[in-house]
Amino acid sequence: MTICDDLRQAVLQAAIQGKLTDQRPEDDDANVLCENIQSERELLANTFGARKEKLKGLFSMDELPFEIPAAWKWMRIGELGLYKKGPFGSALTKSIFVPKSSSTIKVYEQKNAIKRDSKLGDYYITKEYYEKSMKGFTVRAGDIIVSCAGTIGETFVMPNNIELGIINQALMKITLVPSIQLSFFLLYFDFVLKDSAKSQSKGSAIKNIPPFEILKNMPMPIPSLAEQKRIAARVDALMAQIDDLEKTENELEAMKKAFPGDMKASLLQAAMQGKLTQQFKTDGGAVDILKSIKKRTMVEDDAHDVDIPPNWEWAILSDICEMYTGNSIAESEKAQKYAGLKEGYDYIATKDVGFNHQVEYDNGIKIPFDAASFRKAHQDATLLCIEGGSAGKKIAILDKDVCFGNKLCMFFSPNLNKRYLYYYLQSPDFTSVFANSVTGIIGGVSIKKLKAMTIPVPPLAEQERIVAKLDKLLPLCDGLVEY
Structure with a gap:
């Protein structure tokens, strides 16, 4: 991992533990928020005909991966929305696909999540087959699609005005309740669930998202909605700075090629x-x-x-x-x-x-x-x-x-x-x-x-800027060239 990869991990770790932003007494009570989430989840289930979740009860101490602020609460992932994995392979084979027409339904693939582009792909099924067998796999604007095999855990929020379509076997879709900030959920998902998927998968071949029984019972820390928004904004700002630092790392790599062996001397x-x-x-x-x-x-x-x-x-x-x-x-x-x-x-x-x-x-x-x-x-x-x-x-x-x-x-x-x-x-x-x-x-x-x-x-202020710049750049050179 690069320095920037380590920094991103550290930022996400601090964010989900409530160490990245100040806790504010004027924020709504997380207990009330959790009650709202449960009501919103029931409403979603009734709207889309989803079955009632059978989740574990209260958390045991060994289930909780870290401490959170007193004002936060733990909930299970499955309580935060609706989750649906794609149909079994035999229900969606190539023999079922038809050319695109005005009466066909799109089949979204793993590459739509990985490349974050809803327009990719040219697999379609008939409207008749959709109405008969595939309607429960419909993906809507605002849903999160997740790659579930091979390149696991890549997420994409489906934009407005997408083609009516379903997910295929290699995707999962998530419909969140309104009281969970989408960006806060995604940063938690990215940090925790990818690691879990890797640890839960067996063997060294294709890695998979954990089974629903494990996935939906995973704990997620819930701050107030206002705090979720502050965390997401703070993470975005820090990630932008890390992206800038990564550009610097890339520039150093280019400098290495241009000035082999002399990069530190050139910077100094x-x-x-x-x-x-x-x-x-x-x-x-x-x-x-x-x-x-x-x-x-x-x-x-x-x-x-x-x-x-x-x-x-x-x-x-x-x-x-x-x-x-x-x-x-x-x-x-x-x-x-x-x-x-x-x-x-x-x-x-x-x-x-x-x-x-x-x-x-x-x-x-x-x-x-x-x-x-x-x-x-x-x-x-x-x-x-x-x-x-x-x-x-x-x-x-x-x-x-x-x-x-x-x-x-x-x-x-x-x-x-x-x-x-x-x-x-x-x-x-x-x-x-x-x-x-x-x-x-x-x-x-x-x-x-x-x-x-x-x-x-x-001038002294300029000395300080020079030192700050060299303190950042010179350590990055150590892994690139001999000093």
């Missing part, structure tokens, strides 16, 4: 040039952020090959960030003085920062809180490896204050969104400059060179 580069998010005049200018810097080195716009939006500013990293490396500890000293301490700052070495941007805090080494000679890195600061084979590759945001090693450099700025700074230090605009600055046998970049490097500074 676009973000740091103002090309990933929309610019708003109401954001003001980044110059407002930089006013608080007492000593600021001016950076000329033409000093960079990269263009940034006009309300952004360039800044020297050391002007806008705290930057310093940590302390080196000899292995013998580490084992004798700092291993096994119960209290103190966790000491983070390069090996404790993963290529997956996670930090291993519980490594057995702690520095006493009163050890003044050790440099501290703030919670929410970024640690970047600047020396050795991992230089420029290992990077992480800290969850708490720590002490750290001399091959790591801390970056912290009260003027920048913490994740904006973190993402910039991974962007091609920074990493290319970093790579060109590596010197020495071991390979590394001096703190002096780091401090002289620059960073594009958007």
